[in-house]
Amino acid sequence: MYNGLYDPFKIDFDSLDELADRISQVLECPVTIEDSNHRLLAYSTHDERTDPARIATIIGRRVPEKVINQLWKEGTIPALLSTKDPIRVNNMNEIGLGHRVAISIWKQEEVLGFIWALEINKTLTEEDYLLLKKAADSAKNKLLQLQTRKNKKEERFQEFFWKLLTGHLHNREEIIKHFHSLQIPAASSYSLLVFQFQQNLTSKEEQNISYLLKTNQRLKILLHTIDCNQLILLVSADNIQNTFDELTKFVDLFIYKMNIRYGVTKITPVFSRIYHDYSNITKAYNETLEVLSIKNQFPDETKNIYTYQKLGIYQFFHVLLQKRKNDSYESYTLKMLGEYDEKHNSNLLETLDVFLTKDTNINDAAKELNVHANTLNYRLKRIAEIGDVDFKDPNQKMTLYIDLKLQKYQGI
Amino acid sequence: MYNGLYDPFKIDFDSLDELADRISQVLECPVTIEDSNHRLLAYSTHDERTDPARIATIIGRRVPEKVINQLWKEGTIPALLSTKDPIRVNNMNEIGLGHRVAISIWKQEEVLGFIWALEINKTLTEEDYLLLKKAADSAKNKLLQLQTRKNKKEERFQEFFWKLLTGHLHNREEIIKHFHSLQIPAASSYSLLVFQFQQNLTSKEEQNISYLLKTNQRLKILLHTIDCNQLILLVSADNIQNTFDELTKFVDLFIYKMNIRYGVTKITPVFSRIYHDYSNITKAYNETLEVLSIKNQFPDETKNIYTYQKLGIYQFFHVLLQKRKNDSYESYTLKMLGEYDEKHNSNLLETLDVFLTKDTNINDAAKELNVHANTLNYRLKRIAEIGDVDFKDPNQKMTLYIDLKLQKYQGI
DNA sequence: TAAGTGTTTGTGAAAATTCCCAAAAGTCAC
DNA sequence: GTGACTTTTGGGAATTTTCACAAACACTTA
Structure with a gap:
């Protein structure tokens, strides 16, 4: 049998999938590895026994949102984010989740991902827990590599997004080309969302936000960036019947989760109308900024208004004030x-x-x-x-x- | 006795007063002579018998408005304006008017004034009527002289008013001086009124309007002029408690009378707020023109609105339309x-x-x-x-x- | 201090409005 | 034409709003 000194994962793996298979072999149960945003990175294939939650995760290449929500509510994810020890999760039939054990993968004070082990025929022992910890340690390096690759890509995203927002890219076809080269599906209709926070965002908050956005499955977020105290999102509006309602629900949910999960309050959301032409993205951006400006002036009156269209009379605030002053009325x-x-x-x-x-x-x-x-x-x-x-x-x-x-x- | 050939008024009189006395002497009753706007021109003094209406006329140097109104309603003035023959007026105790006979003074097709003979002790005969006609004929020349003098003054008024409206007179003291030199009491507060008519005003209509303004005793009209289809008035706002109400009543009454007496309808009235500085008169004028412009665009909605203040939301019409077009909303x-x-x-x-x-x-x-x-x-x-x-x-x-x-x- | 004016609250009746239902008429596609 | 649907109208009950009046209280002024 294995003991604390022997480490069965101290080999060089070519891929994470290999590591997943190895863990599965050692622990004798199906294993999946996710990144910090619950996207599937690898899963074991030796064992065919599984449960619906795992199937959905593998099919969708990410953990279903309702599963994530449940794991948050019920305390598993918060626990994983606060300890380096394995956490046991009991049956949750309503979301198709069988017994399993999870462990988070750490790099210093940051969580890089998770390993899940399903207890289909077997219940993991204390000894298995120790092995899991070693597996997590072993996964760390592979995840770090992925992350640096991702960070570089992220930088290119950022640059592109800001060029779009500031109107540095005029040509429509050029813009589409950029989308393709970044492997973002260029939606034929989009909306721009801005969330204004009370204070400038810390890198910790940025991470939290990023996590929320990545785990969201309600809307396709094409690009996102942060500017001081504003979070800016470019969202696809394709294949959505009632865009306004969907966007409203999304922002409400986002604000709700930021509050419940991270205790961040007083977020002011706005979003633009639906645009079809990407050369209008600066217009969309200005539209959201104007709504934000008016909402800052009339916070109470426009509390439940997120768009320019719905501002109604407050759209006119500036010209009316101007007129009144001119007339010295x-x-x-x-x-x-x-x-x-x-x-x-x-x-x-x-x-x-x-x-x-x-x-x-x-x-x-x-x-x-x-x-x-x-x-x-x-x-x-x-x-x-x-x-x-x-x-x-x-x-x-x-x-x-x-x-x-x-x-x-x-x-x- | 006098006959048709003999004319007791075929003498040169120095003044209209002399003529009035002569008529009074011949007809044996008190006589007053008025211009076409019912301003007192002359009255006989030989006879002390009189009635309250005559006293009021002499004291005020004009026929009281309620008397004029009554004479219109009851048909005397319309009759005087349509025939060169004397008209008998019976007792109207409610306005202090005793029996009397009146005749209009004509120059071709225009009425220059009226002669009134009170029947205090005596009832005028057919023969007296003939004499009255001769007296009216005799008064004609004197009235014509007065009229040309008035016309010259009127021209100076017009010129001054237009200079004010178009802002050609800036200096406050200079303006006051002008008022004094034209013997107009320069009110310390004023409002500018504009009535817009359906068509350009004919000279006949101008006369009617002038008559209505002159016989009005509700407001002090400092200056008035006509510009195509607009009648423009400068009105004193001194010593009036509730200026807005008074001006409203005035314009309503003016429109009512233009309709009842001359059948002129569809008059659009507007008036400015109260100004105190005459250098603001151009501003007042522009204010009225803006109200007119908006009233022309929203005739139904602003039917009962006469001032900029009361336009409410319609004040904003122009800037709102501009904004909507800019936003392509x-x-x-x-x-x-x-x-x-x-x-x-x-x-x-x-x-x-x-x-x-x-x-x-x-x-x-x-x-x-x-x-x-x-x-x-x-x-x-x-x-x-x-x-x-x-x-x-x-x-x-x-x-x-x-x-x-x-x-x-x-x-x- | 007393009288007077302005303000708040409660009560209850009168007036209005809202709401529901059903019948009838009109409209449209087949 | 037929049937499904929309629109109009009427009646009347349920509910809300409006209004007048009275009592109590606050505040000012003589």
């Missing part, structure tokens, strides 16, 4: 209400704002303001008197709404 | 609804327009559309489905409203 109503508030320590302006924002629904607005509906009614009557407002006139209401929002962010 | 909702309308011969777009214009009031909108309220409800449900609209979201509603109006006048 002052809303009579807001002036009068402001003076009244000042004088009587009241808050008619806020009342009006909430009332209009709540679509002139008295109950909703009263709830928001924490007052009785009759109180709100009374205030509205006063507002109508003091500010000479007719709440039956949509033009007046719209103008007030706009002027209120303008005033709010005019720095007055 | 297309509203998803309007596009979908338009396609549906096209395909199914329906009118969801119109439905939506009316619904939003009627402040999302189902009953009002249904009435306007001549459909049952439930029909409208059904259509709104369809609109929400087809166009992906949430009628609880004020931002969406405002954006739709704006895009609808923009589309309407974009020539699409």
Whole structure:
């Protein structure tokens, strides 16, 4: 039998597949090796016994997203990321996962990948655990080689993406050629996504993000890069029926996972409309940046808005402010209400704002303001008197709404 | 006794007052002479008997407006303007008018003024009527002299006003000096009014307008002029509490009278805000022209709006259209609804327009559309489905409203 | 301190709106 | 024409909104 000193993996393997077979042979069970993003790197073939999760992984060349999600929720992956010891996972029939043991492959403080051993006929012993640790150590070098190769490719991706974003590549065919040479399937329609974070992203966060993006199977992410506190994605929109909904779901999920898994909050997402021509990518980028800029100015009002189309009235914010300043216009109503508030320590302006924002629904607005509906009614009557407002006139209401929002962010 | 051949007024009078006294002497009753705008020109003094209307006329140096209005309604003035014969007016106690006889003074086909003879103790005979006609003839020359003097003054007014409007006079003190030299009381605050007519104004219409303005006693009109189909007024805003309301009443009344008295309809009125500095008069003029321009583009929507302040959202029309074109933006909702309308011969777009214009009031909108309220409800449900609209979201509603109006006048 | 004004909240009745259902009419493809 | 579908209309119940009134409280001014 093997002991702590003897290492059956201390040979030079030509490929990871060879190592996988060797581990499988030693431990007498099927083995798969994944990279840190749960992409399949190698799997043993000596043994035909397996389970549905493993089949799906091999077929798709990656671990299915629902399996990853489950392993996160249930604590396996967090455990693998925090210890160098093997972790046991029990049956999870709902996702087709049989008993297995996993171990992470480390390079200093970084996880490079995972080895999975399925316990089909046999339950691994403490001794097997030791062997697994040695196997992981042995896999390390092969993974490092892969990673440096990947990093070089990554650099070329980055350069290409930034050339696209900044409009340094005009010619359509040239762009397509670039896609091909980087072996990215050039989608015929795409959207640009930007996530704005609170602070500039650390390399640790970059890794986490990269992990989330790689393990995502909802959308095809063609390119991604990071710029200070912004994560920028180029996403394929091909073969998606309801692109808007899909993108919305994706960003919501991304934000949710960043929070749940890594505790990162306050991420502002935006995405462009669907473009078909890659020479428009700068336009798409500017579109997302404009939406971000407006969302930064009206965070509350545009909380649930991710696209330019949905900004509605806030699309006009800049030109409206410009016009108002040119005209040196002052809303009579807001002036009068402001003076009244000042004088009587009241808050008619806020009342009006909430009332209009709540679509002139008295109950909703009263709830928001924490007052009785009759109180709100009374205030509205006063507002109508003091500010000479007719709440039956949509033009007046719209103008007030706009002027209120303008005033709010005019720095007055 | 006098006969048809003898003319007691065939003497040279130094002044109209002398003529008035002479008529009074011959007819044995108090006499007043007015110009065509009912401004007092002369009155007899030999006789002290009189009635309240005459006293008021003499004190105010013009016939009170309510008397003029009554004489129009009751037919006296229209009669005087259509015949050269004397007209009898019976007692009208409610306006303090006793029995009297009036005759108009003619120069060819134009009325220059009126002579009024009060029947205090005596009723005028047919013979007296003949004498009155001779008196009117005699007054003609004196009135003509006055008129040419007035015309010259009028020309100086016109020139001054146009210099002001076009910004040829910058210096404030210089402007005030001009006002003084033309003997116009320079008000410390003013508004500029413009009435736009359907067609270019004929000289007959100009006369009518001039008459209406001169007989108006509601507002002090400092200057007025006509430019093609526009009547432009400079109005004093001094000593008026509620200027906006007063100006509104004035324009409504003016339009009403132009219709009732002269059958002129389709007059579009606008007026500027209150300015205090006469060097801003060009600004005021441009303001009115901009309002006119927008009113011409949105006649229905701005039917009851006369000022820039009240234009509300329509103030932004131009910049919004510009922005939409720059963005080459297309509203998803309007596009979908338009396609549906096209395909199914329906009118969801119109439905939506009316619904939003009627402040999302189902009953009002249904009435306007001549459909049952439930029909409208059904259509709104369809609109929400087809166009992906949430009628609880004020931002969406405002954006739709704006895009609808923009589309309407974009020539699409 | 008292009177007066402005504000908030509760109550309940009147008015309106929303909503559901069913019938009828119109439209379209086959 | 037939059948499936959409659209319009009406009735009436359920629900919500509106409105008037009263009591209580805060704040100001004489």
